[in-house]
Amino acid sequence: MPNPADPEALAQLPLSELVACHECDLLMRKATLRNDEKALCPRCGYELYAHRHNLVSRSLALVLAALLLYIPANFLPIMQLHLLGQTSDDTVWSGVLGLYNSEMRGIAVVVFLCSMAIPLLKLLCQLAVLLSIRLDFGRSYGLLIYRIYHHLREWGMLEVYFMGVLVAIVKLADMAQLSIGLGLFCFISLLLVQVWLEVVMAPHQIWQALSGEDIHAGD
Template sequence: MPDPADSRGLSELPLEELIACHECDLLMCKPLLADGERAECPRCGYELFAHRHQVIRRSLALVLAALLLYVPANFLPIMQLNLLGQASQDTVWSGVLGLYDSGMQGLALLVFLCSMGIPLLKLLCQLCVLLSIRWDVGRSYGLLIYRIYQHLREWGMLEVYMMGTLVAIVKLLDLADLSLGIGLACFAGLLLLQVWLEVTMSPHQIWEALSGENALARH
């Protein structure tokens, strides 16, 4: 990336042409990148941002795929347990209901929000933001929704639920006849799609597209 401007010249530049490193706080001129390029801090090597190719189209495809997997991931059986002649099928939703019926309403609400409610809300926020950029409508609402999404990122804990499910499967293998359901594959696919989406949906390009600074980010 280009060398940072002289400190005397930085004060004369508008704020939209400046960028600060998140790691070492070095203030420098914002570089112009082509598709596939990334900008790194010249002092500490931290990746400032990357310019990815067709970020909106690729992100839209991932969001729609994740939304299609959401229902089977949460409502289809994750596992079937056969113990002493009794069989039961467990889903994410049945786990929430089981906690609620056991008198642990607070825990049931927390599990519902972190494993079902907030992940769905995040996907809907991403969809609205991407559509506002793609169709060039409601940019001000897109900015608000994207800010809300940034606050929700820390509360979606699909990976924690997935890890807990895997631990439970390992512990139950020696106690009962256990068979895995299609819901587990859908849940794992949903988790992978959300991670892939986080990598693909470049925040730098999204903010620029929402503010109208970079029309190329819409393609």
């Protein structure tokens, strides 16, 4: 746990040795962490930062897994609808096309961006950042890409789309015969991998690594 210390003593320290709590704004001296340790604010208990073991290797594995899941999650059938002798396969992409062809083009664009384009762009940004750290090449571009990634985080809404799919399944269950497709399992897997990636890819370590500091991120 970081030491808040005396305000006069803190004023003598360089900014690189200080950290402020995002919740209560307490300024304190930055603590050195070992693998898998977390720094908590002594005032409010907020997690300030963490040191993940094998951060780059684990994050790269998760990013590649998410990219492999991306295509089947968006283009394989999420569910199959049987109604009045007709059968239709519904995918994320077919949902976007359906909205577009129904003259709801603005909604179609938003769904496409939030459920397909931005999640893919986020994964590609994470991949580029991790490769710049692993290969020790182009870290200045890595900093720019990581800033872009943080601006995109709020726009990737896979969990919102997933809740919409669940609502649709519940409402249609009494009206027609439904079969769950492989695409839904891939979509859920993609969502879980991205959540896991957010946990593993500690921002504090990534910023330090992109700044050229030796944080043993690849240990």
